[in-house]
Amino acid sequence: MDQIKVRGGIKLNGIIEVSGSKNASLPIIIASLLTERKVTVRKVPDLADVRTILELLTFFGSEIKLTSGVNGKVLEINNTNITINKAPYELVRKMRASVLVLGALLARYGKASVSLPGGCAIGTRPIDIHLNGLESLGASISLEDGYVNAEAKKGLIGSEINLPKVSVGATENLMMAATLAKGKTVLFNCAKEPEISELGKFLNTMGAKILGLGTDKITIYGVDELGETDFTVANDRIETGTYAIAAAITGGVIKLQGAQTNQLFSVFDILSKTGVSIVEDGDAIIVSREGDIIPFDIATQPYPGFPTDMQAQIMALLSLANGSSIITENIFENRFMHIPELVRMGANITQEGPTAIIKGVKKLKGAPVMATDLRASVSLVLAGLAAQGETVISRIYHLDRGYEDLVQKLTNCGADIDRITGF
Numbered sequence: 334m335d336q337i338k339v340r341g342g343i344k345l346n347g348i349i350e351v352s353g354s355k356n357a358s359l360p361i362i363i364a365s366l367l368t369e370r371k372v373t374v375r376k377v378p379d380l381a382d383v384r385t386i387l388e389l390l391t392f393f394g395s396e397i398k399l400t401s402g403v404n405g406k407v408l409e410i411n412n413t414n415i416t417i418n419k420a421p422y423e424l425v426r427k428m429r430a431s432v433l434v435l436g437a438l439l440a441r442y443g444k445a446s447v448s449l450p451g452g453c454a455i456g457t458r459p460i461d462i463h464l465n466g467l468e469s470l471g472a473s474i475s476l477e478d479g480y481v482n483a484e485a486k487k488g489l490i491g492s493e494i495n496l497p498k499v500s501v502g503a504t505e506n507l508m509m510a511a512t513l514a515k516g517k518t519v520l521f522n523c524a525k526e527p528e529i530s531e532l533g534k535f536l537n538t539m540g541a542k543i544l545g546l547g548t549d550k551i552t553i554y555g556v557d558e559l560g561e562t563d564f565t566v567a568n569d570r571i572e573t574g575t576y577a578i579a580a581a582i583t584g585g586v587i588k589l590q591g592a593q594t595n596q597l598f599s600v601f602d603i604l605s606k607t608g609v610s611i612v613e614d615g616d617a618i619i620v621s622r623e624g625d626i627i628p629f630d631i632a633t634q635p636y637p638g639f640p641t642d643m644q645a646q647i648m649a650l651l652s653l654a655n656g657s658s659i660i661t662e663n664i665f666e667n668r669f670m671h672i673p674e675l676v677r678m679g680a681n682i683t684q685e686g687p688t689a690i691i692k693g694v695k696k697l698k699g700a701p702v703m704a705t706d707l708r709a710s711v712s713l714v715l716a717g718l719a720a721q722g723e724t725v726i727s728r729i730y731h732l733d734r735g736y737e738d739l740v741q742k743l744t745n746c747g748a749d750i751d752r753i754t755g756f
């Protein structure tokens with residue numbers, strides 16, 4: 334298994350090109366299953382999660398072509414010859430987003446089976462909202478031998494669905510399913526994450542009729558079929574935020590080209606309160622820090638609140654603040670696995686239920702640490718960039734799931750970081 338070695342203490346300085354969004358690409362690729370016409374998706378990031386979903390589609394019978402374009406990868410998908418509509422455990426266990434194939438396959442074929450999902454171990458992460466919502470659209474659902482079996486012999490039927498909790502995945506799954514349902518579907522209490530709007534825009538370019546994107550009430554008028562499209566994925570807001578913290582934690586200056594500024598208000602607001610400077614420059618931002626890191630209390634919330642996907646990274650930053658901060662994790666109950674690892678590096682952090690108390694220390698020290706989930710892993714890289722000495726991060730396959738060219742991008746900014754293969 335590969336490792337990443339970081340020798341910290343260098344102020345990063347340079348330009349980073351932000352990649353296409355992982356969390357937008359995954360549902361968009363899955364939504365291609367809703368049509369038998371050709372789908373082209375541009376600026377798809379080259380990530381393990383994307384490869385996993387493509388492997389799953391290939392298993393179903395999709396023809397996939399992934400080539401290098403001027404601006405990231407270009408993906409061409411042809412779903413004319415889908416013969417299988419059962420997603421097996423070996424593929425689904427690697428990635429939780431696979432559960433989204435349920436809505437798309439069910440809508441198009443009236444039948445689908447998906448193994449109960451895996452993915453990051455950040456809590457129990459049930460899929461009850463997905464399943465209850467599909468039932469409201471007329472599907473019958475059964476659980477058997479670790480598989481969810483869904484069937485709608487006469488097709489799905491539009492309905493009014495009140496989501497009991499704000500869920501990104503459930504909103505996406507139901508939105509996809511409803512595009513081919515008979516009649517009108519109204520989803521209440523939807524998640525408002527930008528990736529949902531991206532998916533909706535993509536579906537609308539295929540001929541879907543979705544209104545209310547970006548609000549908590551999404552209306553979908555079912556259509557008989559969806560057609561061809563050519564769509565470019567937006568850039569990754571979490572990657573933007575992560576590299577902004579790389580600049581902040583090292584006291585450097587990084588220009589982030591293609592930053593998703595309009596999707597990062599809460600993150601930039603909090604970063605500026607911690608003493609980080611963010612200056613817009615066309616479609617780029619320049620992030621820097623000169624003074625102390627100022628402590629600040631943060632609570633994760635659904636969009637437009639502070640994202641849970643940035644919680645581990647900001648904790649690494651606040652571990653070096655000149656005072657105490659409190660972070661409350663409201664979305665996932667077990668998303669603090671980076672705490673013991675940051676503590677190994679000299680951070681002073683204690684956990685009390687959903688709350689972490691971070692007492693800022695003057696410096697972090699390099700140590701061998703273990704990546705536990707995607708965002709936790711990158712928080713260790715960030716801590717390693719600021720720490721004295723060498724940090725060796727194991728189990729970095731988590732990082733490969735979500736950060737395209739991480740080592741190269743940081744090296745370009747002067748970081749002393751290597752990937753060591755074969756451990």
Ligand code: UD1
Nearest residue numbers: 356430458459460461462463499500501502503642664665
């Ligand atoms: C997506 C993102 C992930 C991000 C998360 C929250 C992708 C591929 N993943 O994950 O990066 O961290 O949104 O912004 O886009 N819940 C239920 N029942 C359900 C579904 C969810 O109880 O049926 C709960 C979850 O356990 C969690 C909360 O709802 O506590 C939010 O989860 P959700 O928004 O669904 O996250 P994901 O879509 O899995």
